Amino acid sequence: MGCQFDAHDDCFSFDLWMRAFEACGVAPAAYADRERPADEAFPWDVIDVGVSKRFLWREYEKALAGQTTPDCLLGECPGCGLPRGETCHSLASAAPPATTTESAARVECPLPLSETEAVYRVRYSKTGRLVVVSHLDLIRLIDQVIRRAGLKSVLTQGYNPKPRRVFSDPVPVGVASRAELVDLHLYHQVEPVRLVDWLNRFVPEGLEFLGAARVEGGRPRLPSVIEAVRYRAELRTAKRPEVEALGERIKRTLKGESFPVECLSRKSGRRTRLDLAERLLAGDWTFDEAAERLRINLTWRVGPHLPGLGVRDVLQALWPGADEALDVLEKSEVYMDDRSEGRLRPVVLRAGD
Numbered sequence: 640m641g642c643q644f645d646a647h648d649d650c651f652s653f654d655l656w657m658r659a660f661e662a663c664g665v666a667p668a669a670y671a672d673r674e675r676p677a678d679e680a681f682p683w684d685v686i687d688v689g690v691s692k693r694f695l696w697r698e699y700e701k702a703l704a705g706q707t708t709p710d711c712l713l714g715e716c717p718g719c720g721l722p723r724g725e726t727c728h729s730l731a732s733a734a735p736p737a738t739t740t741e742s743a744a745r746v747e748c749p750l751p752l753s754e755t756e757a758v759y760r761v762r763y764s765k766t767g768r769l770v771v772v773s774h775l776d777l778i779r780l781i782d783q784v785i786r787r788a789g790l791k792s793v794l795t796q797g798y799n800p801k802p803r804r805v806f807s808d809p810v811p812v813g814v815a816s817r818a819e820l821v822d823l824h825l826y827h828q829v830e831p832v833r834l835v836d837w838l839n840r841f842v843p844e845g846l847e848f849l850g851a852a853r854v855e856g857g858r859p860r861l862p863s864v865i866e867a868v869r870y871r872a873e874l875r876t877a878k879r880p881e882v883e884a885l886g887e888r889i890k891r892t893l894k895g896e897s898f899p900v901e902c903l904s905r906k907s908g909r910r911t912r913l914d915l916a917e918r919l920l921a922g923d924w925t926f927d928e929a930a931e932r933l934r935i936n937l938t939w940r941v942g943p944h945l946p947g948l949g950v951r952d953v954l955q956a957l958w959p960g961a962d963e964a965l966d967v968l969e970k971s972e973v974y975m976d977d978r979s980e981g982r983l984r985p986v987v988l989r990a991g992d
């Protein structure tokens with residue numbers, strides 16, 4: 640029927656789904672509108688997310704009765720089924736000791752409040768299991784970390800105020816990064832190092848704040864401030880002649896010889912042909928023959944006026960079959976234009992900056 644990216648509101652087509660139901664002889668109302676007994680085997684029972692079905696059913700009944708369950712990040716554990724200190728460790732272990740009164744359970748933030756807004760440019764990494772978390776979920780996760788840390792955010796205007804924060808362009812799902820940036824607008828005037836230390840007490844596994852610096856009014860603005868990115872890849876291979884051919888390809892591209900890369904937009908499905916020679920700034924590689932491992936670093940120009948250059952598409956063009964041989968793929972650095980020196984410099988933002 641041609642449904643694609645149904646989870647995106649702009650791509651979802653209700654009519655296509657109704658036509659599909661009709662074609663298969665399925666009456667959706669019979670599935671969606673009937674009472675289900677607790678002992679029915681649900682289609683999603685095969686997925687074990689750790690939270691027990693008994694707990695979910697209890698929550699369902701409480702919801703029908705208009706009862707709420709206190710947030711376990713702020714109070715007692717209602718026993719969702721996750722093994723405490725193991726699976727639930729990532730979200731709950733950094734919380735303060737459980738208390739029963741809500742006011743006492745709130746985290747006492749030691750960073751002094753201020754009446755004036757301060758903007759902190761914070762660098763963070765997204766590794767491990769978090770590489771499969773989408774950017775939208777990561778935004779929610781960082782909002783939760785800020786809330787749990789008891790920080791007071793500046794809110795956006797409008798009907799649905801949200802914490803004011805501006806993110807740099809995200810890495811694709813499945814790619815790790817040690818060079819993500821976010822500008823946090825907060826009502827706290829503190830040393831950036833203290834902010835980083837405090838935030839890191841509330842992060843789940845895979846998320847780490849690496850450094851921060853104050854930026855006046857958030858200028859220059861993210862993400863347009865980012866002028867180049869570097870990616871690091873490790874591939875399994877024992878084929879020396881092919882590695883040498885790849886090296887030649889990178890060298891020639893750096894000298895300006897055209898090297899077409901076909902980029903596929905995952906959203907629109909459109910393919911765009913770009914010339915890597917117009918964007919590539921640096922490239923190096925090492926080959927460990929004994930370990931059968933090829934390590935590549937590539938840096939290319941990005942910017943709000945440049946079309947997106949997918950890292951997987953670039954690797955695939957340079958090394959056909961790269962996807963199957965990839966062991967590591969990580970955004971390792973971002974660069975901004977240093978107007979004073981007329982060159983690109985990495986956005987380091989150490990914890991002590």
Ligand code: SF4
Nearest residue numbers: 711716718719727731
């Ligand atoms: S503290 Fe852990 S085990 Fe208890 S409800 Fe929360 S996530 Fe589940």
